[in-house]
Amino acid sequence: MNSFFTKLLAFFLCTSFQAIAQDNTLIKNDFRLSTGYENFRILDLNASPLLYSSNNLLVGLDFERNKKRYLWSLNGELSVGNSQSKKHGVRTAVFPDKPNLYGEADTTEYELNPFLSFVRFTFNFSALKQIGHSGFFVGGKIGNHFNFSGLGADSWFFNQLSLQAAVRYQKEIGINSKISAELSTSAFSYLLRQPYTLDPSLPDIGYFKAYLQTGSFFASPNDFQHFNFNLSYQYSLKNSKNKIGLQYQFMWMNHSFLENRNLSAYSNSLSLTYTL
Amino acid sequence: MTRKIFITLSLFILALTSCDKVLLNEEVSNDPVSNFDYLWTEFNEKYGLFEPKSINWDSAYYHYRSKINTSSSEEELYAVLKDMLMLLQDDHVGLVPTNPNLPPFTTGHLSKIDCMKDFDLSVIKNHYLADFKFEEPFFTYGILEGNIGYIHIEGFSDMPKNLEKPMDIVLEHLKDTKGVIVDVRGGYGGEDLAGQYIAGRFTKEYHQYMKTRVKNGPGPNDFTQPEFWSINQEGDFQYTNSVVVLTHRFTISARETFCLAMATLPQVTFVGDTTAGAFSNQINREMPNGWGFSISIGQWTTANDISYEGIGIPPDILVQNKEIDLLAGKDEALEKAIELLN
Incomplete structure (x- = not known):
């Protein structure tokens, strides 16, 4: 398994820097906007014993350049929503304040994980090469995935910068339709997780740098597993170069972090797309 | 063939949408x-x-x-x-x-403790501070009779970069006073960094005051390497005249670590009651x-390893306000502080 990833990685590195003869008639650029719904589920046993589920609005922007047999793409996606324990739902903590000198007392209420307490941002750059004249493309991606959420009665975040191997299959169906499916997996990742007690406590360097210093590390596929699957359908509009479409995405990740402290998450999303 | 592929993919996607037990670890x-x-x-x-x-x-x-x-x-x-x-x-x-x-x-x-019977800021505003001001995020300040400055710090919830300007304003107003009372009674805790910064506005010298380490693993001895906290002069100017810090049993957490910092300064005296003991x-x-x-999650001690956890920092001069005095408009601990600075 590891040698397969090594070969894919080497292939990506070789093809990324190969010179290509200019042929403008075969260059095709697409801009694609997408919007849709995402469900994200996470169980981080270092932060909480509970599975959290969030229903998010998803927006994305893609740029794809198809030049001869090479496919380059830039993709950014933002999802925002709420995140609540799947078992317990919305919870509000109510604290009665101690009465003051005059016997007056208030209560303080905190809603755990209020609306828009979940943010996820991903950014990817991929380079794929067509295999022969088939519909298959193979190559690699560099991607970053950032998560911020309310989790476990506190705030929680996670960042993953990764080098991924990718394979795509695309096929024209008739004159107007196109379907594509892409699978990618992380070969090598740089992760940022909160430290063990979620508190870095480094006074001189500030919290952000403190988290980088205490909670960041390289992870191999043995420690961190990550898969992305993307299935899309596009239909060309009459008398136009533009296309509308549907896109389904699935993501799964698992990080082994101390015994009984795993982080695992997966998401499903469905989006409408519009390609210019 | 296309239909079969479509049905297979649809079932596959349906399976992926509800596979918590397969895709995630077990919930406790x-x-x-x-x-x-x-x-x-x-x-x-x-x-x-x-x-x-x-x-x-x-x-x-x-x-x-x-x-x-x-x-x-x-x-x-x-x-x-x-x-x-x-x-x-x-x-x-x-x-x-x-x-x-x-x-x-x-x-x-x-x-x-059922309620906070030994302090109320309204008593000070109504009976001692003729003209008080408020500076965001949490400073009530003014000049008491006898040209003594007074600062009440409601909380320590902001970061140092947001405290420089308000502290400049507060200390500029009090710069000609003969002494200042810093009142950390009442209110709530916050960020140790805030207390570190504020204490740095009262000194021109370096003082190490606290050592901290936090759990970084499940074992009983799994702690980070100790971090040493110090204060040094902060801001464009510092207030270095005599200071009395007022504390009581509700002075907790970041307020207490602020007290540890102030305790290293020779011009500071503590009056009131012992702090909460939760650092x-x-x-x-x-x-x-x-x-x-x-x-x-950790151990917070003085720089020379004294732990006040569960005990609290005792004042130099113990003055415990009585409810009946406060209701009559008399804050005995404040009056003792004024007496010391006079």
Whole structure:
């Protein structure tokens, strides 16, 4: 398994820097906007014993350049929503304040994980090469995935910068339709997780740098597993170069972090797309 | 063929949308015994003060675990957990049930005090400060009779970069006073960094005042390397005349670490009552049944390893305000501070 990833990685590195003869008639650029719904589920046993589920609005922007047999793409996606324990739902903590000198007392209420307490941002750059004249493309991606959420009665975040191997299959169906499916997996990742007690406590360097210093590390596929699957359908509009479409995405990740402290998450999303 | 592929893919996608058990690890079971075990284990692995407080947490498990079984009610679980957590005597340790009939509690001495009867800022505003001002985020200040400055710090919840300008304004107003009373009674805790910055506005010299380390693993000796905290001159100017810091039993957490910093300054005297004795950082967690709880995760000591956890910082001059005096408009601790600075 590891040698397969090594070969894919080497292939990506070789093809990324190969010179290509200019042929403008075969260059095709697409801009694609997408919007849709995402469900994200996470169980981080270092932060909480509970599975959290969030229903998010998803927006994305893609740029794809198809030049001869090479496919380059830039993709950014933002999802925002709420995140609540799947078992317990919305919870509000109510604290009665101690009465003051005059016997007056208030209560303080905190809603755990209020609306828009979940943010996820991903950014990817991929380079794929067509295999022969088939519909298959193979190559690699560099991607970053950032998560911020309310989790476990506190705030929680996670960042993953990764080098991924990718394979795509695309096929024209008739004159107007196109379907594509892409699978990618992380070969090598740089992760940022909160430290063990979620508190870095480094006074001189500030919290952000403190988290980088205490909670960041390289992870191999043995420690961190990550898969992305993307299935899309596009239909060309009459008398136009533009296309509308549907896109389904699935993501799964698992990080082994101390015994009984795993982080695992997966998401499903469905989006409408519009390609210019 | 296309139809078959479409159906296969659809079923595959449907499967992917609801496979929590396959795709994620197991959620911790939600029964009374599992909840007890989970809470005990979280404390066993993350609580940083068993050794300074000489608490045998294993004994607590054997004693209290026998009182819980899978048929225990929420009320029974609450009672057992409360008794067990009370062993810690820590105002940063608390439990917040989701059941509205089960009141939240903390486990330190503040849990035994019904109300704050020895301080109210309105008494100072109404009877001592003829002309008080307020500067965001949390400074009430003015000049008392006898040209003595007064600053009340309501909280320490902001970061140093947001405190420079307000402190400039406050200290500029008080720069010609013969002394300043810094009042950290009432209010709430916050960020140790805020206290470090504010204390740095009262010195031109370097002083090391605190050492901290936090749990970084499940073992009893899994702590980070100690971090040393110090103060040095902050801002464009510093106030270095005599200072009296007013404290009481509700002076807690970041307010107390601020006091540790101020205690290194030779021109500072502490008046009032002993502080709360809860210095460590606290994290908020939850149980499988959805109840919230908080844990102290480290060891906070002075630079020379003295721990005031569970004890509090005693004042130089003990003055305990009486409720009846306060209701009559008299803050005895404040008056003692004024007397010292006069």
